[in-house]
Amino acid sequence: MAGELETDVLKAVSRSFYLSLRFLPAPMRRPAGIAYLLARTSDTIADSAAVSPQERIAFLEDFSQQVRGEAGKLPEKLAEGVANDGEKALLRRSGEVVAALATLSGEEQALVREVLETIIGGQKLDLERFGEADGNHVVCLPDEASLDDYTWRVAGCVGSFWTKLGFQTLGKRFSDFPQEELVRLGIEYGKGLQLVNILRDLPEDLKVGRCYLPVEGADHRAVLMTEFSKWRERAVEKVSKGRKYSKKLAKKRLRVASVLPAMIAEETLRMMEEVSFSRLEERIKVPRPKVYGMILNAWFSR
Numbered sequence: 001m002a003g004e005l006e007t008d009v010l011k012a013v014s015r016s017f018y019l020s021l022r023f024l025p026a027p028m029r030r031p032a033g034i035a036y037l038l039a040r041t042s043d044t045i046a047d048s049a050a051v052s053p054q055e056r057i058a059f060l061e062d063f064s065q066q067v068r069g070e071a072g073k074l075p076e077k078l079a080e081g082v083a084n085d086g087e088k089a090l091l092r093r094s095g096e097v098v099a100a101l102a103t104l105s106g107e108e109q110a111l112v113r114e115v116l117e118t119i120i121g122g123q124k125l126d127l128e129r130f131g132e133a134d135g136n137h138v139v140c141l142p143d144e145a146s147l148d149d150y151t152w153r154v155a156g157c158v159g160s161f162w163t164k165l166g167f168q169t170l171g172k173r174f175s176d177f178p179q180e181e182l183v184r185l186g187i188e189y190g191k192g193l194q195l196v197n198i199l200r201d202l203p204e205d206l207k208v209g210r211c212y213l214p215v216e217g218a219d220h221r222a223v224l225m226t227e228f229s230k231w232r233e234r235a236v237e238k239v240s241k242g243r244k245y246s247k248k249l250a251k252k253r254l255r256v257a258s259v260l261p262a263m264i265a266e267e268t269l270r271m272m273e274e275v276s277f278s279r280l281e282e283r284i285k286v287p288r289p290k291v292y293g294m295i296l297n298a299w300f301s302r
Contacts, residue, residue, distance in 0.1 A: 012090075020257040044090060067116050170251075192242070196269060256298045
């Protein structure tokens with residue numbers, strides 16, 4: 001992958017992953033970076049406001065075919081509906097990212113395609129589920145199983161991918177812990193990170209008619225925030241798996257890269273403890289200086 005994609009473009013579309021990626025050993029770094037850029041591209045397609053949900057589903061299917069190695073190009077009009085400059089640039093350079101996938105080993109390509117198929121499947125399901133939603137018609141997930149399935153599709157599968165990639169590229173230098181058990185821990189960790197995103201983004205999602213919390217009466221703030229508190233506690237428990245996961249890894253760089261998202265998530269969850277809806281609307285965000293402090297703490301304490 002071109003150096004600019006690995007640095008400037010990736011950094012522009014990622015706040016915390018870019019920092020974690022820098023700590024990964026070289027054999028893992030490149031395939032993990034390509035997988036992230038592909039997933040971020042599909043996410044940008046799913047969120048583009050320039051076309052209808054039905055068209056976005058079709059474009060996601062086209063992009064999925066490209067990831068599988070078939071020829072194709074995303075239409076320029078998709079980028080017109082993207083406000084973020086970094087995401088817009090990524091969308092316009094999606095062909096380069098897909099081409100970079102082909103430079104990986106066959107085994108690495110298979111892992112990347114496996115995780116992208118799961119992620120894109122979740123994004124398509126999202127568009128189907130919320131296709132008719134808007135600010136005046138809020139659609140909520142029907143039950144806890146649906147929320148668990150969603151967190152698996154968009155983040156839990158990444159925990160599995162990360163672990164399999166580590167064993168594939170580093171073997172025992174990744175971990176001497178049983179792979180199947182570490183995969184399960186990684187999946188729960190990933191689900192926890194996505195729960196944090198869901199909770200943090202609750203007001204913004206509601207504005208467009210989406211509610212990922214399985215609650216009846218999302219328009220009643222007291223009911224909604226009671227459900228919020230319940231899932232915040234679930235997120236705390238799942239994110240804690242990140243600490244356990246990182247301790248099972250063999251190299252210090254791996255441990256730092258893996259624990260940093262947990263540290264940021266833990267601080268975000270702390271900031272959301274007993275938070276009001278109006279405070280959520282102001283956007284909960286861990287300050288960048290504190291993130292840098294976490295990096296130093298992770299490096300010198302592990």
